Amino acid sequence: MNIPNIENCDLHGKAVLLRVDFNIPIKNGKVHDATRVLRSLPTIRHLVNAGAKVIIISHFGRPRAKDNNLSLKNVVKTLSQLLNKEVKFVDDCIGKKVQKVVNAIAIRDVILLENLRFYKEEEQNDANFAKQLASLADVYVNDAFSCSHRAHASISRITEFLPSYAGFCLQDELRYLEKAVSFEAKPITAIVGGAKISTKIKMLIRLAEKVDYLVLGGAIANNFLLFNKVNIGKSFFQNGVDSLLHDVVKIADKNNCKIVIPEDVLIAVNSDYSTCILRKTESVLDNDVILDIGPQTLSTISSIVASSKALLWNGPIGVFEHSAFANGTIEVMKVVSDSTHKGKLTSVIGGGDSLSAINAAGLTDKDFTYVSTGGGAFLSWLSGDKMPGIAALQSMLN
Numbered sequence: 001m002n003i004p005n006i007e008n009c010d011l012h013g014k015a016v017l018l019r020v021d022f023n024i025p026i027k028n029g030k031v032h033d034a035t036r037v038l039r040s041l042p043t044i045r046h047l048v049n050a051g052a053k054v055i056i057i058s059h060f061g062r063p064r065a066k067d068n069n070l071s072l073k074n075v076v077k078t079l080s081q082l083l084n085k086e087v088k089f090v091d092d093c094i095g096k097k098v099q100k101v102v103n104a105i106a107i108r109d110v111i112l113l114e115n116l117r118f119y120k121e122e123e124q125n126d127a128n129f130a131k132q133l134a135s136l137a138d139v140y141v142n143d144a145f146s147c148s149h150r151a152h153a154s155i156s157r158i159t160e161f162l163p164s165y166a167g168f169c170l171q172d173e174l175r176y177l178e179k180a181v182s183f184e185a186k187p188i189t190a191i192v193g194g195a196k197i198s199t200k201i202k203m204l205i206r207l208a209e210k211v212d213y214l215v216l217g218g219a220i221a222n223n224f225l226l227f228n229k230v231n232i233g234k235s236f237f238q239n240g241v242d243s244l245l246h247d248v249v250k251i252a253d254k255n256n257c258k259i260v261i262p263e264d265v266l267i268a269v270n271s272d273y274s275t276c277i278l279r280k281t282e283s284v285l286d287n288d289v290i291l292d293i294g295p296q297t298l299s300t301i302s303s304i305v306a307s308s309k310a311l312l313w314n315g316p317i318g319v320f321e322h323s324a325f326a327n328g329t330i331e332v333m334k335v336v337s338d339s340t341h342k343g344k345l346t347s348v349i350g351g352g353d354s355l356s357a358i359n360a361a362g363l364t365d366k367d368f369t370y371v372s373t374g375g376g377a378f379l380s381w382l383s384g385d386k387m388p389g390i391a392a393l394q395s396m397l398n
Contacts, residue, residue, distance in 0.1 A: 143167025217317025
């Protein structure tokens, strides 16, 4: 994708406003998963080495007002340790106090500003708020692919006021996702799980046009089972989507894409997770709740993965948060990882739940070709939606 990148920019002595995504798991003030912080380090280091003054901005959580529990102050210690450099924190993101700190810092200094969402104007894509952010710097860099599907002030509107560039993490995301959706290596498999099929219909249709195998799990598979007149008991599904499923099936048939749904499942009776019973899908009873795939389905999926050259994965294929129903997701993760390590498979995985599933499997992002930091952004990209943050950067070249 043709977007301006920071390699082509003289940054020495300039104040650079760097938008990252530090919306990470924090409990009792302690960071539990620093993946997104780690992904930001190459860009931060490049800016420091280029002699810039680095001003980092991010959102965190969904605050309705200023809230110490949602302060980015909680990220400073982790960022400083990973960067091996002191990072100063400023308890606001706009205004005279912030400007005073920015004016006082030296080249190669790094500061982190307070949570952007303490101001409602951030999510409102407010021009004046974006202008106030822009007044702090000479250059803007977007390194938050995972937020770039949103039309927010610090993502899209800010590019109206500053020369704007893409950071390394954002560039990597686009490079790997473009490679994945180019579908040059055949056969290609897509695994799609999760709860809400309505949010993934556009992605399913796009994938059905391109992939050889479309493997479905989670509640999405339940909808397809029900569409095929299979009893799913009390399992979760979405009403009113049959016409959309018909479109997916029709497009898959037209493009020789095989839709793979569970042949056997693990169920709990009346949502009692202490029960775990294996059934064939055609034998599911009225009080059963489908929570994972069974061994026959796992074997089928494993064979498909083993024969594939490329794989996209979005969403878990079972309720992996409960150990009794985690086996399907975890074992498929291990099969994908093993094939990737052997050089037989290009694997691209994305979505917040998928990242959690990788951790549950005892794996890391290094066990796959690429693990996207984007949840909604990954979904938007694969659905072919316009992404305001990316479009804003592209407009800089026009």
